[in-house]
Amino acid sequence: MGLEEYKGVYVFAQQVDNELSGIAFELLGKAKELAKDLNTDVTAMLLGSGVKGLADQLAEYGADKVIVVDDPELKDYRTEPYAHAVSSIINEYKPEIVLVGATAIGRDLGPRVSARVATGLTADCTVLEIGDFPLNPVPGQEQKHNQLLMTRPAFGGNTIATIACPDNRPQMATVRPGVMQKIDPVQGAKAEVIEFNPGFTPNDKYVEIVEIVKEISNTVDIMDAKILVSGGRGVGSKENFQILQDLADVIGGTVSCSRAVVDNGWMPKELQVGQTGKTVRPNVYFAIGISGAIQHAAGMEESDIIVAINKDETAPIFEIADYGVVGDLNKIVPKLTEELKKVVK
Amino acid sequence: MKIVVCVKQVPDTKGGVKFNPDGTLDRGAMLAIMNPDDKAGLEAALRLKDEYGAEVTVVTMGLPKAEEVLREAMAMGADKGILVTDRVLGGADTWATSTTIAGALRNIDYDLIITGRQAIDGDTAQVGPQISEHLDLPVISYAKDIKIEGDYVVVQRQYDDRYHVLKAKMPCLVTALSELNEPRYMTPGGIFDAYDAEITVWGRKDLKDVDDSNLGLAGSPTKIAKASDKVRKGAGEVKKDLDADGAVSYIMDKLKEKHVI
Secondary structure, three states: OOHHHOOOEEEEOOEEOOEEOHHHHHHHHHHHHHHHHHOOOEEEEEEEOOOHHHHHHHHHOOOOEEEEEEOHHHOOOOHHHHHHHHHHHHHHHOOOEEEEEOOOOHHHHHHHHHHHOOOOEEEEEOEEEEEEEOOOOEOOEOOEEEEEEEEEEEHHHOEEEEEEOOOOOOEEEEEOOOOOOOOOOOOOOOOEEEEOOOOOOOOOOOOEEEEEEEOOOOOOOHHHOOEEEEEOHHHOOOHHHHHHHHHHHHHOOEEEEOHHHHHOOOOOHHHEEOOOOEOOOOOEEEEEOOOOOHHHHOOOOOOOEEEEEEOOOOOOHHHHOOEEEEOOHHHHHHHHHHHHHHHOO | OEEEEEEOEEEOHHHOOOEOOOOOEOHHHOOEEEOHHHHHHHHHHHHHHHHHOOEEEEEEEOOHHHHHHHHHHHHHOOOEEEEEOOHHHOOOOHHHHHHHHHHHHOOOOOOEEEEEOOOOOOOOOOHHHHHHHHOOOOEEEEEEEEEEEOOEEEEEEEOOOEEEEEEEEOOEEEEEOHHHOOOOOOOHHHHHHHHHOOOEEEOHHHOOOOOHHHOOOOOOOOEEEEEEEOOOOOOOEEEOOOOHHHHHHHHHHHHHHOOOO
């Protein structure tokens, strides 16, 4: 079958506990741009049990169509029934592009689906655009137009590669959360809703969920914070994070941290910024006692303003900070908090 | 019980990276280590071996020098090592890599396959789940705990805000997080034995039920359009000689200038 028969930009609209994840809206925002360039439309794939009511929300964020697969087998994420549903949609509707969030769910689902439908998959993309492959004409090789060009960091953020999938369809990518922009929701927007069920026949691949253990969280999502006060190994102890918390409280910020801090057990994993943590782009990022290894920088260098405080003037964080101060964080941070108290009401 | 652990020799990303003229990685030019998530997977397999008794076979695909990680694994306690190496396999993306490894694994018996979640060079986390798909096995990714109960494996599978306790019938494939455990060191006796141990070397002809069109650079659906060192954001100002009061007023001035406060 010809590649040109594949049409439309599809996104996997991840939901957990029947609540859509932020990545679903981010993917729709990007899909809308890609669809415009390709003169096609955007379809959300909504999988779950009792999830049909979420279709309107997807429409408000840019979905022209919503394919709903509603089945008790899809209540909680499991690889096999989800992979079966998405692969079946691809085989039935033949999209040219399929985007999946690079979440703990999407990075399991994406590879399973891509192997099943025998196409390429590019992981953890940070830029997606439509263009030519090869980028420049090469004698003796056909230059294909309207290709999905997928850009991603590799080697722990040391390099960046742009990848295409010129000879297979769909072109599939997982997309890093927190990078693509969602659109302002269009109140009252409606999508064409298509109900689809490929049938589910449990076998050994339908792994049994014995128990679901939710890790209770009282913290706000650091990906939504406008100001992050982030601490690294240099903070020295769990207790000493209090001075960061005090600073965050006075300036309306949220505390986050580097991987070393999580490894030391000072802060929970959900507050970790970086390659193996979360990608953040707040208005202001205070990097306090953070050396700024490339893996950390990969998760925060898109921040609007980076303020670094570190006693080591050779720390790599100073190479990406807008404003850097070499000094003792134990002296500077409490004083800064006091000064801010005077001006912030 | 027979356990297969898939490991990858990766460049230590701290040492900088180099490319071939065609945009693929010049792995030969970089310092090489056993990928950390894979090492955690190996440690998990060795613990299952300690607890329940098992034969642990380590499989890698790579350049001939990737034999080093097999010997390291055997010095830690693995029983057998298989190196899959062939010029025609070079430049493979995750589809071609998983196709190759699946083709190798079809030659051997296993109850459990363990891979690392992801490698520090590509960071894709795709090869493990793709192998499971090619072999038509159940898969559990992101394992932070692995136990055996009769014919089943019981795994804590990590998600963003929760974990699921999953139970899968063996044979199945599990991908391991490096948080799973602290890998053991090689023992002196183990290093001695591993140095002499026989490593099985397989090439293209040893892969079972694999089509040439799915191998190597030519058989990879994804193609590199461009690869480069990352362009870093330019450095701003760094004040090195301010005392604490000076540092605070400097930061306050900048926050005011940028209308943060």
